[in-house]
Amino acid sequence: MGRTMSNILLIARRQVGAMREDRYVVFLLGLVAALGIVSVLGARHHAASEAEQRARYQALVDRQWAEQPDRHPHRVIHYGFLVFREEAPLAFFDPGVGAWAGTSLFLEGHRQNSASFGDARHATALLSFGRLTPAAVLGLLLPLLVVAAGFASVSREREQGTLPLLLAQGATPAQIMAGKALGIGTAAVAAALPIGLITAAFVATGGGEQPSIARMLALAATYAAYLAGWVLLTVWVSSRRASSRAALAQLVAIWVVLCVAAPRLGASLANALHPIPSRAQFTAGVEEAQRQVGDSHNPDDPFFRALRDEYLARYQVASVEELPVNWAGVVSRKGEEVTSRISEEQQLELLALHRRQDRVMAWLGLLSPHLAARDLSMAAAGTGPEAMEAFRAQAEAHRYDIIQRLNDLHIHEIHHENDRAQRIARQEWARFPVFRQDPPSLRRVLADRPLPLTALGLWIALPLAALGLGRKRLPRVGMDRPSR
Amino acid sequence: MTARTVLRNEWRLLMADRALRVVLGLFAVLLVYALANGVVWMRFQARTVEAVQAGNVERTRAIAEELAAIENGAEPASRFADPRAPNVLGGPRGSHTAVLEPGPLTALAVGQSDLLPYYYDVNIYTNESSFQQNGEVENPLNLMVGRFDLAFVVIYLLPLLVLAVSFNVLSEEREQGTLALTLSQPVSARRVVAAKLSFRALLVVGMVLAVSLLGILVTGGFSSPGRVLLWCATVVAYALFWFVLAAWVNSLRRSSAWNATVLVGAWLVLVVVLPAAINIASGLLHPLPSRVQMVTAQREASNEAVNRRSELLARYLEDHPEMAGGVVAEEPGLGALAWAATDAVNRRLEEVTSEHDARRAEQIALVRRYRFLSPALLAQEVLIDAAGTGDARFAGFQSQVRAFAEQWREFFVPAILASEQMDASVLPDLPRFRLEDEEGADVARRAGVPLTVLGALLVLAGVGAGVGLGRVRGAD
Numbered sequence: 031m032g033r034t035m036s037n038i039l040l041i042a043r044r045q046v047g048a049m050r051e052d053r054y055v056v057f058l059l060g061l062v063a064a065l066g067i068v069s070v071l072g073a074r075h076h077a078a079s080e081a082e083q084r085a086r087y088q089a090l091v092d093r094q095w096a097e098q099p100d101r102h103p104h105r106v107i108h109y110g111f112l113v114f115r116e117e118a119p120l121a122f123f124d125p126g127v128g129a130w131a132g133t134s135l136f137l138e139g140h141r142q143n144s145a146s147f148g149d150a151r152h153a154t155a156l157l158s159f160g161r162l163t164p165a166a167v168l169g170l171l172l173p174l175l176v177v178a179a180g181f182a183s184v185s186r187e188r189e190q191g192t193l194p195l196l197l198a199q200g201a202t203p204a205q206i207m208a209g210k211a212l213g214i215g216t217a218a219v220a221a222a223l224p225i226g227l228i229t230a231a232f233v234a235t236g237g238g239e240q241p242s243i244a245r246m247l248a249l250a251a252t253y254a255a256y257l258a259g260w261v262l263l264t265v266w267v268s269s270r271r272a273s274s275r276a277a278l279a280q281l282v283a284i285w286v287v288l289c290v291a292a293p294r295l296g297a298s299l300a301n302a303l304h305p306i307p308s309r310a311q312f313t314a315g316v317e318e319a320q321r322q323v324g325d326s327h328n329p330d331d332p333f334f335r336a337l338r339d340e341y342l343a344r345y346q347v348a349s350v351e352e353l354p355v356n357w358a359g360v361v362s363r364k365g366e367e368v369t370s371r372i373s374e375e376q377q378l379e380l381l382a383l384h385r386r387q388d389r390v391m392a393w394l395g396l397l398s399p400h401l402a403a404r405d406l407s408m409a410a411a412g413t414g415p416e417a418m419e420a421f422r423a424q425a426e427a428h429r430y431d432i433i434q435r436l437n438d439l440h441i442h443e444i445h446h447e448n449d450r451a452q453r454i455a456r457q458e459w460a461r462f463p464v465f466r467q468d469p470p471s472l473r474r475v476l477a478d479r480p481l482p483l484t485a486l487g488l489w490i491a492l493p494l495a496a497l498g499l500g501r502k503r504l505p506r507v508g509m510d511r512p513s514r
Numbered sequence: 515m516t517a518r519t520v521l522r523n524e525w526r527l528l529m530a531d532r533a534l535r536v537v538l539g540l541f542a543v544l545l546v547y548a549l550a551n552g553v554v555w556m557r558f559q560a561r562t563v564e565a566v567q568a569g570n571v572e573r574t575r576a577i578a579e580e581l582a583a584i585e586n587g588a589e590p591a592s593r594f595a596d597p598r599a600p601n602v603l604g605g606p607r608g609s610h611t612a613v614l615e616p617g618p619l620t621a622l623a624v625g626q627s628d629l630l631p632y633y634y635d636v637n638i639y640t641n642e643s644s645f646q647q648n649g650e651v652e653n654p655l656n657l658m659v660g661r662f663d664l665a666f667v668v669i670y671l672l673p674l675l676v677l678a679v680s681f682n683v684l685s686e687e688r689e690q691g692t693l694a695l696t697l698s699q700p701v702s703a704r705r706v707v708a709a710k711l712s713f714r715a716l717l718v719v720g721m722v723l724a725v726s727l728l729g730i731l732v733t734g735g736f737s738s739p740g741r742v743l744l745w746c747a748t749v750v751a752y753a754l755f756w757f758v759l760a761a762w763v764n765s766l767r768r769s770s771a772w773n774a775t776v777l778v779g780a781w782l783v784l785v786v787v788l789p790a791a792i793n794i795a796s797g798l799l800h801p802l803p804s805r806v807q808m809v810t811a812q813r814e815a816s817n818e819a820v821n822r823r824s825e826l827l828a829r830y831l832e833d834h835p836e837m838a839g840g841v842v843a844e845e846p847g848l849g850a851l852a853w854a855a856t857d858a859v860n861r862r863l864e865e866v867t868s869e870h871d872a873r874r875a876e877q878i879a880l881v882r883r884y885r886f887l888s889p890a891l892l893a894q895e896v897l898i899d900a901a902g903t904g905d906a907r908f909a910g911f912q913s914q915v916r917a918f919a920e921q922w923r924e925f926f927v928p929a930i931l932a933s934e935q936m937d938a939s940v941l942p943d944l945p946r947f948r949l950e951d952e953e954g955a956d957v958a959r960r961a962g963v964p965l966t967v968l969g970a971l972l973v974l975a976g977v978g979a980g981v982g983l984g985r986v987r988g989a990d
Contacts, residue, residue, distance in 0.1 A: 161793045162793060171786070278771065282778055297656040297659040305558075308565075310562055391655065415653075415655055
């Protein structure tokens with residue numbers, strides 16, 4: 031056992047030495063680490079100023095709400111209020127889909143406004159090149175560093191004729207490959223560690239809401255597994271190719287397919303399988319559904335006439351003026367209930383489409399670990415699609431609650447006679463609940479992702495198995511046919 | 515050894531390499547798939563545009579019908595949506611949707627067309643915040659990833675293919691010992707490399723152009739020949755840049771493996787790292803004021819405006835005598851008061867937005883300065899602009915919609931202020947949105963600078979390659 035370990039360490043040290051001599055690898059390592067650090071600094075700076083503004087304005091909006099003068103409740107329904115989406119504490123590390131989802135919601139009666147002001151709409155076409163986020167550095171650039179550091183790991187020993195020497199000195203093929211993997215892994219760790227440390231330092235010293243340790247660990251585990259897979263794959267390809275050049279070409283091709291082409295191919299496939307309607311179609315659908323139920327502003331509408339008859343029968347009176355409750359408030363409450371239900375149904379239908387698209391991507395994650403790692407990274411950072419959906423759903427629930435409270439005030443506190451002239455005292459406004467965001471828990475988002483978790487597992491297991499099965503052939507590669 | 519012999523030999527050599535055959539075939543498949551994707555997207559947009567325009571016709575028809583019925587003594591269907599009221603006829607119920615037709619080459623480059631709105635419902639309440647609403651109900655995850663279109667294949671994948679077929683164009687001859695033999699003929703290294711690369715360029719660029727032209731043919735893009743020409747020129751210049759860069763690296767007389775790593779590194783830096791870094795830098799150096807501020811400002815303004823409506827109305831009439839047209843009701847109606855408040859909110863919003871836009875312009879200026887560093891950025895800019903899916907065309911559309919909204923208000927506001935009712939006679943005179951699309955000349959003018967710089971980069975690399983290859987001797 032001791033001999034095995036020492037052999038592996040020896041090979042690893044040999045690989046590290048080879049990489050240190052290769053100026054190209056050293057340069058790339060420095061570049062990736064520097065880009066990673068710059069991206070963390072930049073993202074952190076941006077996130078901090080955004081969070082500060084958001085908190086300031088949310089406080090302002092909340093105060094404005096509480097400090098309203100005496101008002102008629104229906105006026106307050108139209109006054110509405112704003113909620114801003116709070117970014118997850120780790121959003122600076124992986125912003126996920128945040129820039130493409132709305133950041134604020136204007137909540138008012140009678141309608142569900144869609145979240146607006148997605149950041150991406152304000153950027154230029156340059157954004158399609160992607161942003162240099164810490165997650166992108168780890169997920170996109172580090173694999174390429176691994177490839178550059180390791181494509182020649184085994185093949186060069188073969189080209190230089192040192193492989194037979196190593197074998198003759200008693201190192202088994204398995205030990206050689208384990209040592210090589212360890213050596214390449216060192217390079218990956220050397221680049222990733224500064225990024226991880228500076229992120230951790232920011233999280234530790236930065237004020238505000240703290241991310242859970244579990245989320246940080248989940249991120250670390252995701253990227254560790256993802257990069258380990260790349261290291262193993264690199265060693266395997268290098269061990270299977272007679273020439274370093276062929277190994278490099280093949281590894282770069284794999285990187286391009288998995289990291290550059292696969293995401294867009296996946297998205298286009300998802301779009302083709304589950305097409306999304308246009309906004310015009312979507313709003314037309316909502317309006318059509320609303321029309322079928324009835325128009326609360328139309329006194330002769332059959333739906334609301336039926337409601338009126340029901341109330342008149344219940345209270346045993348002849349006209350709505352004789353009702354002990356405010357009929358306008360009742361209509362408003364019922365109208366809100368109906369329109370909210372319809373909007374929510376349509377919204378959920380649309381979201382179901384989005385989820386079906388995401389599921390296509392999740393399956394493709396089995397083919398491209400980059401997709402799986404990105405998905406898990408967003409989930410762990412709390413910036414995945416479900417975080418955006420949770421904000422929307424919670425804001426809608428909050429809106430509905432507030433609006434119906436106001437309608438209840440209208441029904442019970444406002445007399446129908448001279449309705450519009452009456453006011454609710456200002457003290458009432460401060461008693462309304464304040465919006466609190468409750469992002470989905472880490473446990474839940476991870477439990478929702480069996481496919482990406484499997485994909486990352488396979489990403490390590492498959493090259494490992496290939497290495498294990500192919501180890502016997504290591505000495506013979508390139509012997510039976512001339513290298514090209 | 516003539517150029518023909520070189521070409522014939524090259525063809526045989528390339529086709530003998532199984533890996534290369536596979537790569538070329540795969541590239542062809544990706545090109546066709548990307549095109550199909552773009553065509554599907556363009557058709558979707560065309561269908562949406564059609565549906566939206568049909569909506570315009572349908573709304574006007576419904577209103578005309580109800581107005582006719584009212585004229586014949588019927589009651590309006592709902593007193594909150596009486597089409598005779600100018601704030602109803604000019605409001606959401608009678609709104610007119612302004613539409614931007616898909617760019618002529620959208621099928622080749624989706625560009626910004628999946629992010630920026632291509633239709634707006636315009637009514638008297640249209641203001642700056644209308645332009646801030648989220649466009650489509652797209653899946654944010656897909657928006658983040660971006661589209662798999664021809665522009666993507668050209669900008670990201672084409673350079674890699676170019677590098678794959680040319681990274682060892684000279685180094686391989688040396689490694690196999692055939693260089694001395696070749697150069698013992700009356701032919702220079704420059705000629706050999708030029709012939710070999712021309713052949714490969716013909717093959718690769720030919721494939722891209724063929725698929726592009728197919729797409730243009732299928733979607734009827736040939737009606738804008740200037741754009742087609744610009745697209746083709748950019749593809750050629752961008753591809754040639756990578757070929758020439760490969761020739762330059764080859765002229766440095768290093769090993770094939772060294773060439774490959776350096777060229778892939780150049781691709782990584784120019785196509786992936788630099789654009790992403792410029793993104794970060796522009797955000798850091800010129801941060802946009804938070805949109806949170808914009809939203810709050812709008813609310814503050816509307817809240818304040820409602821309380822001071824009479825005062826605002828007086829000021830409005832003073833500022834806009836043309837809107838009142840001399841006929842203001844003695845007792846200003848509710849509609850007039852509401853309008854004054856709406857207008858005050860709009861003015862405040864415009865202030866906040868213009869501040870925001872100024873900061874955004876600074877950010878864009880920075881991006882525009884540094885885009886010269888990367889041929890990928892230059893190519894992308896010209897490609898999507900040629901396709902009609904670039905930022906400029908959408909900005910032009912938006913500013914025309916803004917002007918149209920103003921026109922729409924001018925049509926209805928006088929009647930609102932005078933508390934007048936409208937009837938069916940105004941329907942033929944309603945403003946209609948007519949897009950003045952950008953001319954080919956506008957696009958060409960915008961493309962001038964980036965295309966020149968791309969050309970300059972190409973020449974620079976060409977000179978480097980020429981000088982380097984001049985030093986190559988068979989005995990190296």
